[in-house]
Amino acid sequence: MDTSTLTTVLEDAGLSPYQADAYVTILELGSASATDIAEKSDVPDPRIYDVLRDLEKHGYIETYEQDSLHARAYSPDSxxxxxxxxxxxxEQAADEIEDRWEAPTMDSHTVSFVKRMDTVLDKAETKIREAVNQVQVAADREQYExxxxxxxAAHENxxxxxxxxxxxxGESLPPKEELDSVATQVRYRAIPMPFIAxxxxxxxxxxPHVLSANRYGIIVEDRTHAYVFHWFFMxxxxxxxxxxxxxxxxxxxxTYVNIRQCIRDVWPLLEDGATLSVSVEGLEVESGSTVSFDGKIVDVSYPSLEAAGTDAPFLYLGGQATITIETDDGTVDVGGWGSVIEDYEATKIVLEGVTYE
Incomplete structure (x- = not known):
């Protein structure tokens, strides 16, 4: 660190410009008369005595008489x-500012409330890039951009x-070619809606949406809360x-990431006697461990759909939605998001083949 920078740092630490200049000069000279200190520094002669007394009061130097007033630096320990x-x-102030400005870390918080929309978008961007199976986003045009x-990147993966x-x-739709490159399905509306990813x-x-009186964000790392937000989104x-x-x-x-849509599509085929070959990726309901397996669909159970008919909007039909699959290791039941009574919760179902005997 050069002399000029050291002087500036001492000023930041509370010394006046003359005090900082005089102290650095004394450090370089070791000990010297007040006249020499004034000559080697930028402190005016009439001010040097006051400056030296102030430095002594703060514990930076000591003065002594030797024909004239002299000064030397104290041990720098203090x-x-x-x-x-x-x-x-x-450093603590910087950390506190960062904590109040940024979101709390996800390592110790399941639910984090933040003040800045940028923090929500930053986290959403990171999570979308890391996505493996599915993403659902509601956004205005600026957030979308x-x-x-x-x-x-996620769509390409x-x-x-x-x-x-x-x-x-007055806002125009993005070009269809662009939308085809960023999402599997795209919809729009002219009514404000909250941002969600x-x-x-x-x-x-x-x-909340831009017209809301409440300006905050929520970042949640939890499957149960995500399930609630999923149904709000849908x-x-x-x-x-x-x-x-x-x-x-x-x-x-x-490929299906929604078991209800899968059932709606395969049910008529199964009724017609088709053999449906599938591969499944998901979680074991009891242990939560990841699994993948192949097999053939042998049955489906969707009481709400059966009661309402295949033309009913499937998104509003709750209750059980189960696909029974015959594998090399036996028959298993596969459910969708939030499965509790099935053997597995499917995150992805791929219909590999449809054949008729």
């Missing part, structure tokens, strides 16, 4: 201790993405939007 205490306080690169866009009056049934980022937002991009590809293999 000065160093003071500087280090100040440095610690600055912020997350578009992350959505595109094979993640199933539902995107609900809020467009203000749900990733892999575990992470939720939420903030029933409260998704169903009130207009389709822009739909997943209309009926070719095989066909």
């Amino acid at each position: 000065v160093l201790e003071d500087l280090r205490e100040r440095a610690d306080r600055f 912020r997350l578009r690169p992350a959505l595109k 094979g993640v199933h993405i539902r995107l609900a866009l809020y467009l203000e009056e 749900l990733v892999d049934r575990t992470s939720t980022c939420f903030a 029933a409260g937002l998704w169903e009130s939007t207009e389709p822009l991009v739909e997943d209309t590809d009926d070719s095989l293999p066909r």
Whole structure:
């Protein structure tokens, strides 16, 4: 550190410019007369005596008479201790500012409330890039633009993405080619809606819509809360939007991340006597461990759908939704998000083949 920088740091630590200059000069000279100190520093001659007395009062130097007033530096222990205490306080203040400005760490908080929308979007962007199976996002045009690169990256990695866009009056829709590159399904509406991003049934980022009187964000790392937000997204937002991009590809293999949609599609095939080959990725309900297996669908159980008919909006039909699959190790029951009575909770079901005997 050069002399100029050291002088500036001492000023930041509470010394006046003349005091800092004089003290650094005394350190360099070892001991010297007041006249020499004034000459070697930028302290004016008439001020040097007052400056030296102030430095002595603060414990930086001691003065003594030797024909004329002289000064020498004290042992720097007390000065160093003071500087280090100040440095610690600055560091603590910086940490406190960061804690109040940023979101609390996810390591120790399941639910975190934050003040800045940027914090919510930063976390959503990170989670979307890390997504493995599915993402659900409701966003306005500006939020969408912020997350578009992350959505595109996740879509290219094979993640199933539902995107609900809020467009203000006069805002144009993004080009269809662009939307095709960022999401599996895209819908929009002109009514304001909150920001929400749900990733892999575990992470939720939420903030009220722009017209809300409450300005805050919530970041949740919890499957149960994510399940609640999922149904809010589907029933409260998704169903009130207009389709822009739909997943209309009926070719095989066909991937499902929603077991109810899978059942709606395979039920008629099963009734017609088709043999349906599938692969499943998911969790063992009892242990929570990840599993993957292949097999053939032999039955489905969806009482709400059977009662309402296949033309009913499946999103509003709750209750049991189970697919029975015959595997090499026996027959197992597979449920969807929130499974409790089945053997496995499917995160992804791939219809590999449909054959008729």
